[in-house]
Amino acid sequence: MDGRAIVITSGKGGVGKTTVTANLGSVLAQNGCKVCMIDADIGLRNLDVVLGLENRIVYHLVDVIAGRCRLKQALIRDKRNENLYLLPASQSDDKNAVEPEQMRQLCQDLKKEFDYTLIDCPAGIEQGFRNAVAGANQAVIVTTPEVSAIRDADRIIGLLHAQQIETQLIINRLNAELVRRGDMLDQQDVIDILAIELLGIVPEDQGIVISTNKGNPAAFSEEYEASKAFWRIGRRLRGEIVPIPNFSENGSLWSRLGKKLSDTFRRTGL
């Protein structure tokens, strides 16, 4: 049976696509699934650095597509988990080095070998995006609770729906404290605008910065809140029903009422 090819995309840059890809891949692999992550960000590769695999790259995506090596030669096995593989991007080419049809074929080949093929999409809606989504059956949209990120996510969702690609949402870097104070959009605000299924929420966590800089995804250590969130998301992706904790409403009934009231005042201008 063929595996699933999931593109991780956002439109806007810097919202955490690569982090989500690395961590979801790590979680799924630790759950015993065979996972291949493709870095589709040709010319600005990062996924290899986040995974700490940069020094193992010999061949890359463009070599495979151009027929300069076999697919198996370019796949790098993760140093922590033998179920996890990376197909790195080329750094010296650009997005035009690959055509959507070639990506579709590549994903077909990978789906025969892997339970999950995760495609780390570049920012933007141009050729790189078209390549990254070409072979995907479904999409995970990453956004942060910021209006600019949500605006771009909305655009991306429209483009994906036009191609009949199923979409789910991850809200990344939610800061519970800011939401509680009313200084950040909460998850409901985001879902109201984007109107797609919520796959999970990743709280803002310094552990992500630390682990990213070490080239060791947070999902390999369980001490971080964010890594717990990624583990829950991994279970949901595999079809389990896992409740999504509400990060914004862990205050008392009275504080929630207070927020409702102040919201009402704000809206009505009282």
Place this chain on the structure above:
Amino acid sequence: MAQEKRRFLNTQQAKVAFKGVGQDVHVILDPRTSFGEIERELEEHLERSGKFFTGAAVTLVVGTRKLRDEHLQRIRQVLATHGLTIGEIRTSVGDTNLAASPPLPPPPVYTPAAAAPIPTRRETLPEDTALPHNNALLIKGPLRSGQRIYAEDNLVVFGDVNPGAELIAGGNIVVMGVLRGVAHAGVPDNSTAIITALSLRPTQLRIGHFISRSPELQEKHNSGPEIARVDAEQIVVDSFPRRLLGGS
């Protein structure tokens, strides 16, 4: 002198100039002419000269022109239809050099699984290590991520080579700076080539068909200039011997 100057002017005026230099034929492209015109001019020139150049491997002199990959392909095609090949490309622009890079050496020689050995650090270099003295391409650094420099023979970089940048040389590689990227000397299969840098902290080193990656935890050693070469079927790193620097 006057004649020398006129010839210089002539080559400047011609959009495409053919010039015999010793045994070689140089094809000089005027950097200020559009590529479309260059292409037309080249075709006409070759038409006019009939079979005169057939079989020659020419040296393409592009100077400061930025030549993209597809342009270079086109020039190759035009030359090929008249039986000419490009033997060498001379450029002073990094981008053109990038486009001029021949495809990477044939794949099957590396087995990534065997990429494991970590460079061994040793104290001294054996007395009989020969140092190179051939042609060298000189490049000014820093070379940044995504830049790839190809040299037919030796390659010398003045400045740092950052992670994500790639040096490829038929001969030896010398970096007068910190080497943090990938360096591949002795392409395709000369395992006597060496790689040396003022500070050697590469992502990967490749010499001929040998390959080694950096240790997982790069300790911040401050060991001064070092030299990498192949010894007993693996890449080893030695500190650069003082006697080669002219010291005692």
